Amino acid sequence: MNxxxxxxxxxIRHDWSLAEVKEIFNLPFNDLIFYAQSVHRRFFNPNEVxxxxxxxxxxxxxxxDCAYCPQSGHYNTGLSKEQLMALEEVLSNAKKAKETxxxxxxxxxxxxxxxxxxxxxxxxxxxxxxxxxxxxxVTLGMLDxxxxxxxxxxxxxxxxxxLDTSQEYYDKIITTRSYRDxxxxxxxxxxAGINVCSGGIIGMGEQASxxxxxxxxxxNMPEHPQSVPINMLVAVAGTPLADVExxxxxxxxxxxxxxxxxxxxSYVRLSAGREDMSDxxxxxCFMAGANSIFxxxxxxxxxxxxxxxxxxxxxxxxxxxxxxxxxxxxxxxxVLPESDQIGGVRFTNAAV
Numbered sequence: 001m002n003x004x005x006x007x008x009x010x011x012i013r014h015d016w017s018l019a020e021v022k023e024i025f026n027l028p029f030n031d032l033i034f035y036a037q038s039v040h041r042r043f044f045n046p047n048e049v050x051x052x053x054x055x056x057x058x059x060x061x062x063x064x065d066c067a068y069c070p071q072s073g074h075y076n077t078g079l080s081k082e083q084l085m086a087l088e089e090v091l092s093n094a095k096k097a098k099e100t101x102x103x104x105x106x107x108x109x110x111x112x113x114x115x116x117x118x119x120x121x122x123x124x125x126x127x128x129x130x131x132x133x134x135x136x137x138v139t140l141g142m143l144d145x146x147x148x149x150x151x152x153x154x155x156x157x158x159x160x161x162x163l164d165t166s167q168e169y170y171d172k173i174i175t176t177r178s179y180r181d182x183x184x185x186x187x188x189x190x191x192a193g194i195n196v197c198s199g200g201i202i203g204m205g206e207q208a209s210x211x212x213x214x215x216x217x218x219x220n221m222p223e224h225p226q227s228v229p230i231n232m233l234v235a236v237a238g239t240p241l242a243d244v245e246x247x248x249x250x251x252x253x254x255x256x257x258x259x260x261x262x263x264x265x266s267y268v269r270l271s272a273g274r275e276d277m278s279d280x281x282x283x284x285c286f287m288a289g290a291n292s293i294f295x296x297x298x299x300x301x302x303x304x305x306x307x308x309x310x311x312x313x314x315x316x317x318x319x320x321x322x323x324x325x326x327x328x329x330x331x332x333x334x335v336l337p338e339s340d341q342i343g344g345v346r347f348t349n350a351a352v
Contacts, residue, residue, distance in 0.1 A: 001020050001023060001024075003023070003024060003027070003035060003261075004035075006261075007035045007038050007039055007261070010039050010042060010043075010261075010264040012224060012264070012265065013219065013262075014219070014220050014221070014222065015220065016215075016216050016219045016220055016262060017216070018209070018212050018213065018216055021212040021213075021215050021216050021258065021262070022208075022209075022212050024258050024261055024262070025208075025211070025212060025215075025254055025255075025258045026254075029250065029254070032254060032257045032258070032288075033253075033257055033284070033287055033288055035257075035261055036256075036257035036258075036260040036261050036287075036288045036289045037287055037288070037289065039260055039261050039264050039289065040260055040289040040291070042264065043264055043265055044291050045322075047318055047319050047320060048291065048319070048320055048321070048322040048323075049286065049290075049291050049292060049293055049314070049319055049320075049321060049322060050103060050104070050267055050269075050291060050292040050293075050321075050322040051101055051102050051103060051104075051292075051293060051294075051295045051310075051321045051322070052102055052103070052104040052105070052106055052135075052137070052269075052292065052293070052294050052295065053093075053094075053097035053100075053102040053104070053105055053106065053294065053295050054106040054107075054108060054294050055085075055090065055093050055094075055097075055105070055106070055107055055108070056108050056109075056110070057084060057085040057090055057107045057108065057109050057122070057125065058082065058083065058084045058085065058108075058109035058110055058111065058118070059071060059082040059110055062110035062111065062112065063112050063176065064112055064141075064174065064176045064177060065174060065175055065176045066164070066173060066174050067172075067173045067174070067204070067239060067240040067241050068173065068201060068204060068233055068234075068236075068239060068241050069236075069239065070236040070238065070239060071110040072239070084109065084118045084121060084122075087121060087124055087125055087128065090107065090125045090128070090129070091125070091128045091129065091132070093105075094128070094129045094132055094134060095132060097134070097295070098132055098133065098134055100295060101295065101321050102134070102295050103134065103135060103321070103322065103323075104134060104135035104136070104137055104157070104158070105129045105132075105134045105135070105136060105137070106137035106138065106139070106158075106160065106294075107122070107125060107126075107129075107136075107137070107138045107139075108138070108139045108140075108160075109122070109138070109139070109140050109141070111140055111141040112141050112142065112176070112177070113140070113141045113142040113143065113144075113147075114140045114141065114143070114147055119147070119150070122138065122140065123150060123151070123154040124154075126138065126151065126154040126155055126156050127154050127155055130154075130155040130157075135157045135158065136155060136156050136157045136158070137156070137157060137158035137159070137160055137197060137227075138151070138156060138158075138159060138160070139159070139160035139161065139197075141161075142161075142177065142181055142182075142184075142185045143159070143161075143185050143188050143189065144188060145188050145191065145192070147188075148188040148189050148191065148192035148194065149192045151192065151194060152192040152193055152194050156194055157194070157195055158194065158195045158196070158197045158226065158227060159189045159194050159195070159196065159197060160197035160198070160227075160229070161182060161185050161186055161189065161196075161197075161198055162182075162198055162199050162200055162201070162229065162231075163179070163182055163183075163198055163199070163200050163214060163217055163218065164182075164200050164201055164214075165200055165201065165202075165204065165206055165210055165213075165214055166206070166209070166210040166211075166212075166213030166214050166217065167179050167213065167217065168209075168210060168213060169204075169206045169207070169210040169213075172205075172206075173204060186198060186221070187222075190222065190223060195226040195227065196221075196223070196225040196226055196227070197225060197226065197227035197228075197229065198218065198221075198225040198227075198228065198229075199218065199225070199227075199228045199229035199230050199231065199259075199269065199271070200214045200218075200229075200230070200231065201231040201232070201233055201272070202214075202230070202231070202232060202233070202247060202251070202252065202255055203232050203233035203244065203246065203247030203252075203273070204233050204241055204244060205241065205244045205245075211251075211255060215255075215258055215259060215262055218259070218262075218263065219262040219263055224263050224265060224266050225263070225266055226266060226267065227266065227267045227269060227292065228259055228263055228266045228267065228268050228269065229269040229271040229272075229292075230252075230255055230256055230259060230268060230269065230270065230271060230290075231271045231272035231273055232247055232249075232252050232272060232273025232274075232276070232277075233247065233272075233273065234272050234273055234275075234276070249277065249278075249281045252273075252277075252281070252285070253281065253284045253285055253288050254288075256268060256270065256285045256288040256289060256290050257288035257289060259289070260288060260289025260290075261289075267291055267292040268289055268290050268291060268292065269290065269292035269293065269294075270282065270285045270286070270290040270292070270293050271293075271294060274293065274294075279313050279316070282313060283313075283317055286317065286319065291322075293310065295310060
C-alpha cells in the first residue's frame, strides 16, 4: 500500500489485508512513529489523554479457562473469590474516581455471562455511575441481544469485550468459548447502540502474524471499536502463561502505532502491563498515538501505576487529562485548530 498517501488522507477502511498490516507494522521505527503521530494529530489533540478507572465488582471463580487470567477457576493463583460488590460501595469508588480526574468508570465482573440474580444490580450500578456525570463501561462476559438492550436502556456508554488475539492463535489461549462467541457479543452490543471497547493482549507466546491478525480483525469489523485497549501480558504465577518470555517493548510500541494508523478515529488505550513499563516506553506509546489510560492502583487484579505517578509523568510530557463538559454517548475526537500557537511555536495540521 502507499502509506504516505494514506497518511495524507486517512480513511476508515474495513478491508485490510494481512500483508498490508505486516507492511505497516514493520516500517522503519522512526517512519512508523512519524506516520502514526501524523494520523493521530488529524483527529485528536496530541497532548490530551482520556483517563478511566477500572473496578472489579465481582472477583474470581470465573468458569472460563483464559490462560492469562488469574480470575479463572481453572487455576490456583491465590486470588480470593468475592461476591458481587454492593451498590453503595461501587458508587463510592466511582465518586473517588471522578474526584481524581477520571472521565469514565469501568466495572468488570468475572462471569461467563451475566447472572440472572446479579444482572439487575449491575443495571442499577450503571444508572448510579451515570448520574454522577461519568461515562459508564462494563465487562461482563458474553451477552445476548436482550441483555445488550437492557444495558443500553440503563444508560451504558461502553461495553468491553476483547478479542484477545488472532483467530488462528485463539484456541491456544481459550477453549471454553469460541472466537465466534466473542464476535457475536460485539455485534449484539453494536446492534443495541452501545459503544464498543475491544482490543487484545500481546506477549502471550503468539507469533508476529497473530499480532497482525488481531489488528486486522479489529479494523475489519463492521464499525471500528470506539475504544481499543492494547494490553501487554502480565504474567501471573499459577496461570499457564506464568513463564512466558517477556515481550520486547519496542514491539509493543509498534502495536500501538499500527493500531493508530489503522483505526484513526478510535481511542487507543495503553492498558495492562503499564506497571512494568518505563516512563520512556510510555512516552513512546503516547507519541505513537495512545490517548487513553486507566488511572488507579489496580486493573481488576493486577497492578497499575499509582495516580500520582501518572500525574508526574503527564507533567513531564506536557500532557493533560482529556476534559469533557458533559458525558457523551459517542465522543467526538478532538482536533487541533488549523493552526495553533503553543509555547511561542506555531503548529499546523497540514497534510504530511
